[in-house]
Amino acid sequence: DQQVKQNSPSLSVQEGRISILNCDYTNSMFDYFLWYKKYPAEGPTFLISISSIKDKNEDGRFTVFLNKSAKHLSLHIVPSQPGDSAVYFCAANGGSQGNLIFGKGTKLSVKP
Amino acid sequence: NAGVTQTPKFRILKIGQSMTLQCTQDMNHNYMYWYRQDPGMGLKLIYYSVGAGITDKGEVPNGYNVSRSTTEDFPLRLELAAPSQTSVYFCASSYADRFYGYTFGSGTRLTVV
Numbered sequence: 001d002q003q004v005k006q007n008s009p010s011l012s013v014q015e016g017r018i019s020i021l022n023c024d025y026t027n028s029m030f031d032y033f034l035w036y037k038k039y040p041a042e043g044p045t046f047l048i049s050i051s052s053i054k055d056k057n058e059d060g061r062f063t064v065f066l067n068k069s070a071k072h073l074s075l076h077i078v079p080s081q082p083g084d085s086a087v088y089f090c091a092a093n094g095g096s097q098g099n100l101i102f103g104k105g106t107k108l109s110v111k112p
Numbered sequence: 113n114a115g116v117t118q119t120p121k122f123r124i125l126k127i128g129q130s131m132t133l134q135c136t137q138d139m140n141h142n143y144m145y146w147y148r149q150d151p152g153m154g155l156k157l158i159y160y161s162v163g164a165g166i167t168d169k170g171e172v173p174n175g176y177n178v179s180r181s182t183t184e185d186f187p188l189r190l191e192l193a194a195p196s197q198t199s200v201y202f203c204a205s206s207y208a209d210r211f212y213g214y215t216f217g218s219g220t221r222l223t224v225v
Contacts (some may be wrong), residue, residue: 004154034213043116043202044155046213059212091151099170100214102154 004029004092006103013110019077021106023090026071030092034100035064035075038087047088048075080110114138118203118217124169125193125224129150131205133220134205143206146170146178148199155202163188193224 005024012089017088023033031052036044049071050057050064057064063076077084091100119134131212137144142163147155158171161180175197177189186205200221204214 006154011150036213036216042219043204043216043219044214049213093174099157099160102147104154104158106150 002103003030004090004101006088006090006106007060008106009104010109013080013081013108015110015112016079019075019080019108019110020085021075021077021088021108023073023075024071025073025092027092028068028071031072032093033064033066034066034091034103036091037087038090038105044089071075077108079098080108082110082112084108085110086094114139115197116205116217117202117217120182120220121218122221123223125190125222127193127224128196129193130191131222132188133190133203133222135139135186135217136184136189137186137205138184138205139205139207139215140183141205141215142183143208144180145186145206146176146186147202147204148172149202150199154192158188158201176185180220188195190222196202198222198224 003026036047036048037045038044048052048062050066072085087105089105090103116137145160146158149155156172159178161167167178200219202219203217205215
């Protein structure tokens with residue numbers, strides 16, 4: 001059973017606009033969430049994270065919002081750039097040793 | 113800085129063959145992980161290690177074995193390869209658990225025919 005869900009397999013956005021990627025989780029014991037970005041033929045790279053004691057974390061063009069009551073988080077990219085085109089994975093610390101549980105990913109395409 | 117290095121990048125195996133996927137990190141990270149990614153799916157944890165000499169099973173360990181004799185190396189062994197093991201394999205490392213992002217290698221694309 002999926003504990004971390006990314007229900008949108010793909011998203012297409014115009015350059016300069018906002019990209020919003022969504023992620024839902026089922027386990028209320030998760031206390032740390034991360035977003036990874038993956039280009040083809042490369043490994044995922046860490047993008048941004050948020051602790052469950054916060055509801056927002058910002059890093060440049062990237063902001064992650066956490067709604068604990070809804071078990072939902074989102075990644076906002078403003079403004080979107082063509083170089084942001086990649087697959088974005090949401091992850092949560094779910095394992096007994098803190099190992100991460102990943103969603104299936106959302107493929108973002110930013111069109112010039 | 114090399115980070116996490118995986119070899120080989122690509123490999124085709126015949127059913128029943130065995131091979132070892134190599135993973136080396138030069139960041140002195142204690143934690144290391146092996147994930148597999150099937151098409152359209154998220155990454156699933158195969159095995160992980162919290163330090164030299166310590167390994168443990170993840171979500172999908174069947175058909176694989178690991179060892180961790182040094183801090184730097186975490187090889188993944190496939191015994192009796194099956195078509196179901198066709199996947200992209202990622203090795204990752206982290207300094208400690210959950211509050212640190214993982215550093216991933218670039219992956220090994222394995223096809224079993």
